[in-house]
Amino acid sequence: MQERNPFNPTFGNVPPIFLDKQKVIDELIDEIQNGYPQPFFVTGVRGSGKTSFLTRISQILNEDPNCYCVDLINEEGILTSLARKLYRDHGSKLSKIFNVFESIKIGAVTLTKETEIPNVEEMLEELMQSIQKQGKYVVITVDEVNDSKAIRSFAQQYNSLKRQNYPIYAIMTGLPDLVLDLQNNERLTFLLRSRKIVMQPLDNLDMENAYQDVFDGNFEVAHQMAGLTNGYSYAxxxxxxxxxxxxxxxxxxxxxxxxxxxxxxYEITLFNNAYQKIFAEVSEGDRKYLVAILDHPQLSASAQVMGKGVSYVSQYRKRMIDRGLVQPSTYGKVRYTLPLFDKFIEQTQNPNSEFFWEINY
Structure with missing residues (x-):
C-alpha cells in the first residue's frame, strides 16, 4: 500500500487523486484563451467537486504570465475587491491605498473594505484598458454564487466590460437552483446564455482503478468501495x-x-459533514418531499402522503431533480442520487437519532 495518503475529503482542496475532471478543465481554459464571450457556471450537488474544480483552474491559470486570475468572495464590496486585487497584480501605486488602510475617508464619506468606492466602475474600465494594451486577460472566479446584491452588481459590471470587448472572463460555482435563480433575474437575463458545466458522478471504473492502485490491487475491495460511493466525489x-x-x-x-x-x-461522517447541510439548506416543502419518496417514490403516491395534488408535488420533484438529489427511475418513480441518502432520510425520521428532523404533513 502507498506510504502517503492520496485522499483528501476537505471541501475545496484539490486532492492528489482528481478523477474525471482534467479534460473538462483543459477544454474550459482553452475556450477562455480563445475568447469565449459568455461567463461559465459550474453547478452540481454539494460535495460534487465544484470548488476543487474551481481551485484547480485557478492553479493552472496562475501559472500563465499573461493571465490575471482573481478570486472573489460573494459579499458586499465585491467590485472594490476586484479593483483592489487588479491594482495589486497590475502593479499600480494606487494598490497601496487599498492594502494599507482598513478605511479611507473621502470628503464626508468613510469607505471600508466592505463598501464600494465611488467611481469603481470607471477605475475598472481604466484597468481593463491597460491590461488589454498589455495583451493580457483577466479571469475572475467566484465560489457559491446566488441571487445576492453583490453578485448582481458584479454580473452587471462584468457584462458592461464584456460589451466593450475587454478580455475579461468569469467562472462561478453554485448549487443548480441558486444559479438558475440568478440567471432568471429580470435584470440579468444575459446570464441565460452562459455556459453551464454540471459536475457529473465519477465513473465507476475510474474509481475502481484508483482504489486498486492505492489498496494493493485488491479488486474485491476496490469494487465494493466504488459501490459505496455511487460516484459522489466527496464520498x-x-x-x-x-x-x-x-x-x-x-x-x-x-x-x-x-x-x-x-x-x-464512513456513514456517520458522511451524514455529519455533507447530508445534514444538504437537508438543512433546502426548503421545508423540499424536505417533506424527500421524506415522502423514501417509501413512496412514485409521484401520485408521494402526493397522497403529502396531502397535495400531483401538479403541486411535481414542482418539488423537479426542484430536487434540478438540485441533483433525486433522479427519475422506472415507471414514474424517482430515487436518491447520493450514496446512503436513504439511510440518512430514515434517520431524520427517527426521534432517537441525532439527525432527527420533525416533519409534519
Whole structure:
C-alpha cells in the first residue's frame, strides 16, 4: 500500500487523486484563451467537486504570465475587491491605498473594505484598458454564487466590460437552483446564455482503478468501495481517506472484513459533514418531499402522503431533480442520487437519532 495518503475529503482542496475532471478543465481554459464571450457556471450537488474544480483552474491559470486570475468572495464590496486585487497584480501605486488602510475617508464619506468606492466602475474600465494594451486577460472566479446584491452588481459590471470587448472572463460555482435563480433575474437575463458545466458522478471504473492502485490491487475491495460511493466525489475521497488511515493505524492489509470495520465511521461522517447541510439548506416543502419518496417514490403516491395534488408535488420533484438529489427511475418513480441518502432520510425520521428532523404533513 502507498506510504502517503492520496485522499483528501476537505471541501475545496484539490486532492492528489482528481478523477474525471482534467479534460473538462483543459477544454474550459482553452475556450477562455480563445475568447469565449459568455461567463461559465459550474453547478452540481454539494460535495460534487465544484470548488476543487474551481481551485484547480485557478492553479493552472496562475501559472500563465499573461493571465490575471482573481478570486472573489460573494459579499458586499465585491467590485472594490476586484479593483483592489487588479491594482495589486497590475502593479499600480494606487494598490497601496487599498492594502494599507482598513478605511479611507473621502470628503464626508468613510469607505471600508466592505463598501464600494465611488467611481469603481470607471477605475475598472481604466484597468481593463491597460491590461488589454498589455495583451493580457483577466479571469475572475467566484465560489457559491446566488441571487445576492453583490453578485448582481458584479454580473452587471462584468457584462458592461464584456460589451466593450475587454478580455475579461468569469467562472462561478453554485448549487443548480441558486444559479438558475440568478440567471432568471429580470435584470440579468444575459446570464441565460452562459455556459453551464454540471459536475457529473465519477465513473465507476475510474474509481475502481484508483482504489486498486492505492489498496494493493485488491479488486474485491476496490469494487465494493466504488459501490459505496455511487460516484459522489466527496464520498469517494472520504471513504478512501478513512480506510487508508484505518489500515495504516492498525497495520493491516486491505480486505473486505477491514472495509466493513470502518463502514459505520464512513456513514456517520458522511451524514455529519455533507447530508445534514444538504437537508438543512433546502426548503421545508423540499424536505417533506424527500421524506415522502423514501417509501413512496412514485409521484401520485408521494402526493397522497403529502396531502397535495400531483401538479403541486411535481414542482418539488423537479426542484430536487434540478438540485441533483433525486433522479427519475422506472415507471414514474424517482430515487436518491447520493450514496446512503436513504439511510440518512430514515434517520431524520427517527426521534432517537441525532439527525432527527420533525416533519409534519
Amino acid at each position: 469517494f475521497q472520504l471513504l478512501g481517506d478513512i480506510y487508508f488511515r484505518y489500515l495504516k493505524r492498525q497495520q493491516l492489509s486491505p480486505s473486505l472484513d477491514n472495509l466493513n470495520a470502518i463502514f459505520n465511521q
